[in-house]
Amino acid sequence: MVTLTAPETTTPTATIDLADSPVRDLNQALHEATDGQSWTVANPGGKHSLAVGIDADISVAINGHAGYYAAGMHKTGTVTISGNAGVGLAENIMSGTVHVKGDVSQSAAATGHGGLVVIDGNAGARCGISMKGVDIVVGGNIGHMSAFMAQAGRLVVCGDAGEALGDSIYEARIYVKGTVASLGADCIEKPMNIEHLKELEGLLAAAGRTDNPADFKRYGSARNLYHFSVHNSASY
Amino acid sequence: MTITSLPQDSVLPAGGIPAQHTEELGLRESATFDRATIADIQRAAATGVYDIRGWGAKRTVPHFDDLLFLGASMSRYPLEGYREKCDTDVVLGDRHASRPLHLQTPVTIAGMSFGALSANAKEALGRGASEVGTSTTTGDGGMTPEERGQSKHLVYQYLPSRYGMNPDDLRKADAIEIVLGQGAKPGGGGMLLGQKITERVAGMRTLPVGIDQRSASRHPDWTGPDDLEIKIGELREITDWKTPIYVKIGASRPYYDTALAVKAGADVVVVDGMQGGTAATQQVFIENVGIPTLAAIPQAVQALQELGLHRKVQLIVSGGIRTGADVAKAMALGADAVAIGTAALIALGDNDPRYAAEYAALGSAAGFYDDFQDGRDPAGITTQDPELSSRLDPVAGGRRLANYLRVLTMEAQTIARACGKSHLHNLEPEDLVALTIEASAMARVPLAGTNWIPGAK
Numbered sequence: 027m028v029t030l031t032a033p034e035t036t037t038p039t040a041t042i043d044l045a046d047s048p049v050r051d052l053n054q055a056l057h058e059a060t061d062g063q064s065w066t067v068a069n070p071g072g073k074h075s076l077a078v079g080i081d082a083d084i085s086v087a088i089n090g091h092a093g094y095y096a097a098g099m100h101k102t103g104t105v106t107i108s109g110n111a112g113v114g115l116a117e118n119i120m121s122g123t124v125h126v127k128g129d130v131s132q133s134a135a136a137t138g139h140g141g142l143v144v145i146d147g148n149a150g151a152r153c154g155i156s157m158k159g160v161d162i163v164v165g166g167n168i169g170h171m172s173a174f175m176a177q178a179g180r181l182v183v184c185g186d187a188g189e190a191l192g193d194s195i196y197e198a199r200i201y202v203k204g205t206v207a208s209l210g211a212d213c214i215e216k217p218m219n220i221e222h223l224k225e226l227e228g229l230l231a232a233a234g235r236t237d238n239p240a241d242f243k244r245y246g247s248a249r250n251l252y253h254f255s256v257h258n259s260a261s262y
Numbered sequence: 263m264t265i266t267s268l269p270q271d272s273v274l275p276a277g278g279i280p281a282q283h284t285e286e287l288g289l290r291e292s293a294t295f296d297r298a299t300i301a302d303i304q305r306a307a308a309t310g311v312y313d314i315r316g317w318g319a320k321r322t323v324p325h326f327d328d329l330l331f332l333g334a335s336m337s338r339y340p341l342e343g344y345r346e347k348c349d350t351d352v353v354l355g356d357r358h359a360s361r362p363l364h365l366q367t368p369v370t371i372a373g374m375s376f377g378a379l380s381a382n383a384k385e386a387l388g389r390g391a392s393e394v395g396t397s398t399t400t401g402d403g404g405m406t407p408e409e410r411g412q413s414k415h416l417v418y419q420y421l422p423s424r425y426g427m428n429p430d431d432l433r434k435a436d437a438i439e440i441v442l443g444q445g446a447k448p449g450g451g452g453m454l455l456g457q458k459i460t461e462r463v464a465g466m467r468t469l470p471v472g473i474d475q476r477s478a479s480r481h482p483d484w485t486g487p488d489d490l491e492i493k494i495g496e497l498r499e500i501t502d503w504k505t506p507i508y509v510k511i512g513a514s515r516p517y518y519d520t521a522l523a524v525k526a527g528a529d530v531v532v533v534d535g536m537q538g539g540t541a542a543t544q545q546v547f548i549e550n551v552g553i554p555t556l557a558a559i560p561q562a563v564q565a566l567q568e569l570g571l572h573r574k575v576q577l578i579v580s581g582g583i584r585t586g587a588d589v590a591k592a593m594a595l596g597a598d599a600v601a602i603g604t605a606a607l608i609a610l611g612d613n614d615p616r617y618a619a620e621y622a623a624l625g626s627a628a629g630f631y632d633d634f635q636d637g638r639d640p641a642g643i644t645t646q647d648p649e650l651s652s653r654l655d656p657v658a659g660g661r662r663l664a665n666y667l668r669v670l671t672m673e674a675q676t677i678a679r680a681c682g683k684s685h686l687h688n689l690e691p692e693d694l695v696a697l698t699i700e701a702s703a704m705a706r707v708p709l710a711g712t713n714w715i716p717g718a719k
Contacts, residue, residue: 053499074492079429079500095483095496099429114483114496118427133483137424139468155482156424158468175478177468197470252473253456256310 045069049076059084072112077105097124100141116143119160132169135162138179144233151188154181157198163233173200174210182229184237192245200245201226203237211261212251216244313545314453316634316644318446318537318581318604323554326588328701329694330710333680341679348675349685352599354576355437355506355529358498362506363415363437366395367671368686369589372580372603373419373439375401377454377463378541378634380651381408383643386610388412389656390663399439402452402477404466405431417508423452423477425467429500438497439508445538445581448512448552451479453542457637460646487522494527508532513558513581520565524575532601533562535581539604541644542635555581557704563596572596586673594689595705609666610659611641
C-alpha cells in the first residue's frame, strides 16, 4: 500500500499507483487537494470513476486507460488521459479541461454544462448527448446519434460523423470537417459566417489543432420541432 | 383536460336538458362511451393532438380502500392511544452511505420540479416538510435556493435530462434519487410546455424561452443494471460515500426492477404506482401504462426479502397515498416510508373550491382541475405566472402541509396502536385483510373472513 501524501508546495507532483491503492483513495485525495497541485495516476488499468468530482484547480495526469465516467462532473482544473477512456468521459463537466490522447467510448461529455473536452482519437456513439454548454473537439470520427438533444455548446469533429447527427438538437452548434452519414430530425446544415469561422478557429486552437476552419461545415437546429404541432407527427 | 365542448350543467345551450333530469327522462349513458370518453373523442377530432394533462391515473383500480386492518382482540394487546408510545421515525440509506437520513415521520414529499411548480410552491413544500422533520425532493429542473434554504432534508433527483445538474448541488444534497421512471408514465420522459418555460425556468434548463420542452426518457450515459452499478459507484465517489442513493422506478415490473436496483447498489428503492401524479403527460399514457400501487408493493417487498435485504435497503412507496390509513397499509405491506405528491399539492391549496369561478372559466371545476401543463393554475401552484404564483403564501402553505403531514402520521399511529404496534414499522401483512378478490390477490393478504389468497401457493 502506497502512502498517499498530498504534494508539498515544493514538490511538483504526487503519484498515486492504482496497482496498490483503491480508486476511493485517489478520489478522496483529489477532493482534499488544493489549487495548483499536480497529481499523476499510475496503472489506472481501465478502472471506473477515476478523478471524478474534482473541485480544485489542479492538474491530473492519468497514465494509461480509464474506464467509465473518467473525470465525471469535472468542475475545474485539467485532467489528461494518456490512453483510451470508457463510457461517459467527463459526463456533466462544468468547466476546466479534460484531454484524452486516445479514443473514447460512447456518451463522451454527456450533458456537459461547460469547459472543454478534447479527444485526439475517435469518439463512439452519442458523443455530446444532451450537451448544455460544453465545448467538445474530436480529432477523429464520432459515432451515431451524436449531439442528440444537444442544448448548447459546440461540437467540433475533425473526422466523419455517424448516423443521425444532431437529432432533436436545440441551440448547440456542430462543426464537421469530414462526411456526415445522416442528419437527425430537425438538424440541418447552416451557413458558415465570419462569426462561425472565428469561433471554430478559437476552438481548434484551444484543442491544439492545426485544421483549417474553412474546411468545416456547420450544422444546427431548424427549430421546426420547438412546439408541438399535429403537422410534425411524421418527424417524431 | 380542458373541455372544449361543454357537455352538461356548467353551461347550458339554449333549450338544453339539465344534467339532473337525464335520469328522469330515462336516458341511458353508455358505459363504453361515457360522457368523458365522448368529450375525449370530440377534443381529439377538433384539435388533432392527444390530450396532455397533470394528475395521475383517474380510472378505478384496486387500492388501499380495498384493505382493512384487524385490530387487536383476545390474542393481541392494543396499545393505549394517548399513553403508550408508537414511534414513527425512519432511517433511510444506511446500507452504504455514511450520512443516512433520519426522518421523524415516514411520510416524505415526492419529487416535483421547479418549473412544473412555482417557486412559492416549492418553498412551501420545503417549509411544511421541515416543520415535521421529513424530506422533500427536487425534480426535472434542478435545485432552487428557495428549496434548499427551506428544506432540512432535501433529496436531489438525478434525471435523464440532467437539467441544472451540477456537482455543487449534488454535494449539497442530503440524498440522491436516480430516477428511472415514475408511476404516471413508466417509460416516459418529462414534459413541460412553453407556457411554463419562463426566463428563469429556461435558464435553469439551458433551453430557449417558451419552447415545448420534452426531456429524455433514458439516461444519456448508462443503459441497464450493469451500467447503473457503475453510475452509482461514480456518484458515491463524487460524494465521498456520504450521501444515500435512492433508485426510483415507475411500477411496471417492480419485482425485477427492485432486485436489479438493489444489485446495482441502491440504498433505497422508491416504487411509484400508476396513481402517482405528473405535471404533464399524455392522458393515454397515464391511464394505460403501469400497475396500481397496491399490486406493486408485495412484489418489491418479495424481491427485498429474497435478497435478505428487506429493512436494510429501505422501500419508499408512492402513488395514491391520501390518509394515515393508506400510510399504515403501505407500511404493513412492507414499505419503510411513503411519499406524497398530489395530496401535498391539495394540502397547499390545489383544487380549492374557493377558486370555483376561475376553474369554471378554464373549462374545469374544483376537484377536477388537472391542466397542470397549462400554467394557469388559479391556486398559484402549478404555474410560473407571477400574479398567480403570488396567491400562494409559502409560509401559510407550508403550515397547511405540516398540519396535513401531522394528521397522516397521527392517523397511522392510531391504527398501529390498535394493532398493538409500538412502531409503525411493526405493522405487518398479518394485520390486514382484503375486501375484494382482486385486492386480495394483489396485496397477498386473505379475503376478509377467509384464509384464501388467490394465487398463493
